[in-house]
């Protein structure tokens with residue numbers, strides 16, 4: 001009797017040891033393929049803001065981040081709407097929805113002139129009284145603002161920011177897109193972009209407006225050194241919003257936990273996917289920065305947004321030209337920036353033209369290696385677009401790594417409980433309010 005008891009105890013121990021004791025073969029393989037873990041490790045914004053990449057013109061402080069965390073969601077500043085029906089109904093977050101990975105769960109974001117929300121922004125449609133060309137919507141799938149601190153030149157075409165890959169492009173700043181003239185101010189890519197963004201997205205900040213909405217004290221706390229005459233405007237609002245979005249870091253994703261030594265954080269499937277991603281498939285040759293994006297530009301030959309339901313865009317949209325639309329250079333035509341890869345599983349579709357519904361579709365596109373956009377000349381296409389010969393199991397593994405291994409489950413920590421106006425956010429139109437149960 002006692003022997004059986006001891007044997008059972010041994011079995012339990014043996015099973016436990018096999019599943020929990022330190023490194024498995026997969027962990028060893030992944031560790032070997034990754035090499036220096038610090039190259040992919042994201043900073044923890046709760047530990048220190050100084051580890052986050054930032055502009056010397058806008059050093060991060062807790063006060064700026066706290067203010068930006070409200071402004072990003074606040075419909076009270078949606079005051080330059082094209083029609084009365086649109087006033088005070090939208091925010092940055094209309095198109096950058098936290099639960100959808102800080103993108104909307106649809107092919108195109110609509111702020112002013114949009115109506116409804118659904119659960120993650122998926123049912124938002126154009127408001128009937130707005131003509132197509134007066135809504136606020138762009139001709140590309142919204143990029144996520146997660147891990148955006150690692151982007152030195154923002155947008156799909158890298159047009160914002162005065163350093164990084166834009167050194168030497170000074171001559172075209174402001175040429176094709178007047179907004180990019182802000183690069184001359186050299187205040188940081190996001191800081192500059194978001195000043196222009198507040199105009200594009202129809203949000204005005206003045207002392208009177210800031211005061212009337214109850215935000216004066218927060219601006220004072222965030223910008224004590226800025227003279228009063230310059231303290232309440234689009235520039236300070238942009239600086240606060242930029243500080244906040246720089247703090248949006250997916251450091252709680254399983255892959256990040258694994259990098260920090262917690263081998264149980266990832267499943268075997270995710271680990272096999274990561275081994276393929278960083279190893280044999282060589283995805284990290286482009287997706288190489290800590291956010292798993294980079295400042296490289298490549299033509300994958302994917303479709304544009306006008307082909308996938310986008311409104312207020314067309315075959316002639318300059319955004320379809322990618323980097324070439326910004327620089328005007330032949331060699332840059334149809335090349336798009338390599339995007340970050342965290343929390344993409346929260347919402348499709350994928351690619352700049354929203355042509356793929358699921359992450360598995362994206363992996364299959366890479367595996368097939370056949371371009372889908374006939375307007376992209378053969379010689380522009382990346383060498384990488386060729387059949388990869390993956391097995392069905394390998395496709396599943398890489399998809400699992402992307403979908404779950406790179407998924408931070410706790411983005412809610414970046415969302416305020418309420419905004420000062422008390423309005424429904426991210427959207428405040430009647431249909432969104434009813435969708436979200438704000439009443």
Ligand code: HEC
Nearest residue numbers: 092095109110111136137138140141142143154155156197
């Ligand atoms: C109407 C939808 C919409 C609204 C509203 C909106 N965005 Fe965006 N955002 C986009 C789209 C689309 C892109 C990608 C455009 C491109 O690259 O051509 C983008 C890109 C960005 C990027 C660049 C990310 C990167 O990786 O380069 C940042 C930063 C950003 N938005 C911040 C904001 C802020 C801050 C606000 C509020 C002031 C805002 N957005 C409001 C749609 C929107």
Ligand code: HEC
Nearest residue numbers: 281283286298300336337338339350351352362366382384
């Ligand atoms: C040659 C550079 C390059 C390589 C190598 C590469 N990618 Fe990408 N990846 C890109 C670019 C550029 C985009 C955006 C293309 C576009 O939308 O026009 C992209 C987009 C993606 C997206 C969609 C992101 C989004 O926001 O819609 C995923 C997912 C992705 N890549 C995964 C992978 C995987 C997995 C591999 C390896 C099989 C890989 N990539 C290899 C350049 C590359």
